[in-house]
Amino acid sequence: MDxxxxxxxxxxxxxxxxxxxxxxxxxxxxxxxxxxxCRSARTEMxxxxxxxxxxxxxKGSELGEYDPLTQADSEDESEEDDLVLNYxxxxxxxxxxxxxxxxxxxxxxxxxxxxxxxxxxxxxxxWRERLPSKSQQDRDDMKGGQYWSPLREDRDQLGGSRLRVxxxxxxxxxxxxxxxxxxxxxxxxxxxxxxxVLLCAFLIPCQKGALAKRPQWEIALGDxxxxxxxxxxxxxxxxxxxxxxxxxxxxxxxxxxxxxxxEIYSAVVLSGATGQLLWRKAMWESVMYIQCGxxxxxxxxxxxxLIGKSIIMAVNGTTGKNLWxxxxxxxxxxxxxLPDLQGDSVPDLLIATLPANEALDLSLTLIxxxxxxxxxxxxxxxxxxxxxxxxxLLHVTQQGAPYILFGLGNVVAxxxxxxxxxxxxxLPMTPTLxxxxxxxxxLKKTNSSSFIHxxxxxxxxxxxxxxxxxxGTCHNNLDTVSNMNSSKSDWLLVYGSSKISxxxxxxxxxxxxxxxxxxxxxxxxxxxxxxxxxxxxxxxSANGIMKAQVIDGANGRPLWTxxxxxxxxxxxxxxxxxxxxxxxxxxxASEPITGQKNITKxxxxxxxxxxxxxxxxxxxxxxxxxxxxLELASTTDTAVAAAVSYEERQKDASYITVSSxxxxxxxPAAHIVKNMRLRAAIAKGQMVTxxxxxxxxxxxxxxxxxxxxxxxxLFFKHQVRESKSFQ
Numbered sequence: 001m002d003x004x005x006x007x008x009x010x011x012x013x014x015x016x017x018x019x020x021x022x023x024x025x026x027x028x029x030x031x032x033x034x035x036x037x038c039r040s041a042r043t044e045m046x047x048x049x050x051x052x053x054x055x056x057x058x059k060g061s062e063l064g065e066y067d068p069l070t071q072a073d074s075e076d077e078s079e080e081d082d083l084v085l086n087y088x089x090x091x092x093x094x095x096x097x098x099x100x101x102x103x104x105x106x107x108x109x110x111x112x113x114x115x116x117x118x119x120x121x122x123x124x125x126x127w128r129e130r131l132p133s134k135s136q137q138d139r140d141d142m143k144g145g146q147y148w149s150p151l152r153e154d155r156d157q158l159g160g161s162r163l164r165v166x167x168x169x170x171x172x173x174x175x176x177x178x179x180x181x182x183x184x185x186x187x188x189x190x191x192x193x194x195x196x197v198l199l200c201a202f203l204i205p206c207q208k209g210a211l212a213k214r215p216q217w218e219i220a221l222g223d224x225x226x227x228x229x230x231x232x233x234x235x236x237x238x239x240x241x242x243x244x245x246x247x248x249x250x251x252x253x254x255x256x257x258x259x260x261x262x263e264i265y266s267a268v269v270l271s272g273a274t275g276q277l278l279w280r281k282a283m284w285e286s287v288m289y290i291q292c293g294x295x296x297x298x299x300x301x302x303x304x305x306l307i308g309k310s311i312i313m314a315v316n317g318t319t320g321k322n323l324w325x326x327x328x329x330x331x332x333x334x335x336x337x338l339p340d341l342q343g344d345s346v347p348d349l350l351i352a353t354l355p356a357n358e359a360l361d362l363s364l365t366l367i368x369x370x371x372x373x374x375x376x377x378x379x380x381x382x383x384x385x386x387x388x389x390x391x392x393l394l395h396v397t398q399q400g401a402p403y404i405l406f407g408l409g410n411v412v413a414x415x416x417x418x419x420x421x422x423x424x425x426x427l428p429m430t431p432t433l434x435x436x437x438x439x440x441x442x443l444k445k446t447n448s449s450s451f452i453h454x455x456x457x458x459x460x461x462x463x464x465x466x467x468x469x470x471x472g473t474c475h476n477n478l479d480t481v482s483n484m485n486s487s488k489s490d491w492l493l494v495y496g497s498s499k500i501s502x503x504x505x506x507x508x509x510x511x512x513x514x515x516x517x518x519x520x521x522x523x524x525x526x527x528x529x530x531x532x533x534x535x536x537x538x539x540x541s542a543n544g545i546m547k548a549q550v551i552d553g554a555n556g557r558p559l560w561t562x563x564x565x566x567x568x569x570x571x572x573x574x575x576x577x578x579x580x581x582x583x584x585x586x587x588x589a590s591e592p593i594t595g596q597k598n599i600t601k602x603x604x605x606x607x608x609x610x611x612x613x614x615x616x617x618x619x620x621x622x623x624x625x626x627x628x629x630l631e632l633a634s635t636t637d638t639a640v641a642a643a644v645s646y647e648e649r650q651k652d653a654s655y656i657t658v659s660s661x662x663x664x665x666x667x668p669a670a671h672i673v674k675n676m677r678l679r680a681a682i683a684k685g686q687m688v689t690x691x692x693x694x695x696x697x698x699x700x701x702x703x704x705x706x707x708x709x710x711x712x713x714l715f716f717k718h719q720v721r722e723s724k725s726f727q
Contacts, residue, residue, distance in 0.1 A: 077498070403452070
């Protein structure tokens with residue numbers, strides 16, 4: 001038996017040696033024509049030889065180990081053999097761990113021959129050498145006390161390896177899913193943030209641009225009746241954050257022959273955004289004044305007053321529905337907002353009446369703001385002066401005592417406490433109304449006199465108005481905040497038709513006086529310099545030449561002067577507050593005049609073109625560039641009333657004008673109401689150089705690029721009625 005086994009090993013070894021020498025030795029029963037069979041035969045013989053000689057094969061890849069079979073086989077075996085024979089065994093790859101000892105298959109024949117197990121005993125010896133750390137105690141502790149075999153343990157470990165490989169794949173899939181979720185959680189907020197940035201950068205400016213390009217509207221209403229200015233007021237009555245236009249309208253029943261008695265009077269409200277008619281209120285007499293902002297309750301209900309010659313009517317500004325009305329005779333003034341006199345938490349009103357046949361008997365009437373009922377009786381005053389009606393105005397002194405300023409040519413004052421006592425024969429109910437200022441009371445001429453003389457002289461007073469920004473006939477509404485600021489300021493006094501002074505409210509003394517040519521329109525306060533004190537823009541006309549001036553509100557010195565070809569025009573200039581902190585002045589004129597020769601030519605041209613329609617132009621002056629005017633519009637219409645509306649969202653302002661447009665036939669001229677956006681008008685405006693010169697005699701020419709950049713970035717903000725008193 002041993003001899004046979006020995007002969008077999010010798011024969012096999014001989015065959016293997018012949019194969020390595022390049023000879024083809026086919027074992028019995030095989031075909032010599034098949035290379036694959038030869039390779040299989042060689043593989044079987046190598047395995048047999050290895051078992052016979054008990055060669056472990058190539059066990060590692062460490063340098064210095066030598067395997068004669070592997071070395072001999074690798075010398076003449078082609079790369080094709082590796083591709084055919086070097087495939088994973090039992091589901092394992094080349095990098096699988098086996099029982100804690102590396103079994104990486106590197107393509108050697110010894111490594112591949114381990115899988116061929118014909119005799120269990122030889123394999124057991126081989127596994128003992130490869131697993132020297134396996135103790136007998138571990139073998140005895142096998143589950144169920146079964147016979148331990150290294151081949152069985154190998155199969156078990158191989159199965160565990162397959163489970164670990166499978167578990168590793170599942171863990172990798174979970175990790176990939178987890179990483180995908182993390183990536184998604186990072187990318188989704190990032191994409192949302194990018195979309196938000198794009199929305200803010202593109203969509204919002206486009207929306208602002210769309211709002212800024214809302215159409216400017218123009219509408220004709222009623223008949224102008226000459227150049228008499230109609231009642232005009234601005235207030236947001238429809239809640240769209242845009243001031244609406246309230247206007248008095250007069251129409252004729254017979255267009256061909258307008259006569260006294262066939263007029264139709266009404267008050268209309270136009271949407272400030274579109275010009276659409278919101279409502280119309282029929283009246284039996286012409287409306288002289290329209291005022292809004294009276295607060296009757298805690299609800300934000302817009303209440304407007306329609307004041308005629310003999311009636312005061314409070315209406316709902318949204319619908320035009322009557323709230324209350326009171327009949328009076330010979331009304332001559334707007335309503336003055338007073339503190340609450342009755343304790344009903346609603347401000348009360350004051351109205352001045354002046355009978356036509358008794359020019360010196362001026363009467364003051366107190367009216368309940370809640371019901372419209374008169375409080376007591378009217379209080380009459382026998383005034384010695386003559387001239388325009390001054391006031392009435394409410395003023396609150398530094399001691400918190402309320403006084404009423406009024407007059408005819410002269411200016412006097414009376415405490416609201418005394419006025420209330422004279423009207424009702426009762427003491428005021430609130431402590432505030434019972435106060436008197438000792439300083440003001442000391443200004444009385446005699447102890448028995450109830451008048452305090454504010455200004456008295458040989459020259460008549462033309463204008464007396466609070467020195468606050470935004471105060472004017474078209475802005476004198478009844479909101480509490482604006483009236484509170486107006487009642488605590490200094491005053492602008494125009495008297496003798498050519499003198500301008502500022503009166504200090506604390507001691508009623510003149511701060512300064514400026515002499516000018518006759519002034520035909522009310523001066524406009526605004527900020528021309530940055531000293532924080534309101535400056536004054538005014539106009540005066542003579543011989544077809546209009547002169548516009550700005551004087552310093554601190555000392556009365558001239559700051560800016562320009563001359564224009566223009567007939568006399570009684571229209572207040574608008575001071576518009578801008579983002580620079582200064583005011584832009586918007587006014588009507590014609591061609592500017594530079595030099596004495598141009599004045600002569602302009603006078604001649606004015607006389608020649610007297611029969612032709614006169615072209616009037618709307619200019620904008622900003623103090624940053626006093627030598628440059630922006631021509632915003634030009635027309636042959638005659639502007640009779642104007643006002644400015646602010647839009648906080650768009651940082652823009654609208655210039656609203658009421659003009660008298662001439663007609664080619666004998667029909668009465670129509671009233672044209674026009675809304676013009678200032679920023680859009682500035683973008684299309686034309687620059688006009690006034691030609692002022694510096695000290696060297698050269699003409700000042702600002703850089704056009706800087707001008708364009710400045711006006712493109714110019715914004716308008718809400719005009720706050722502010723005042724700065726002189727200390």
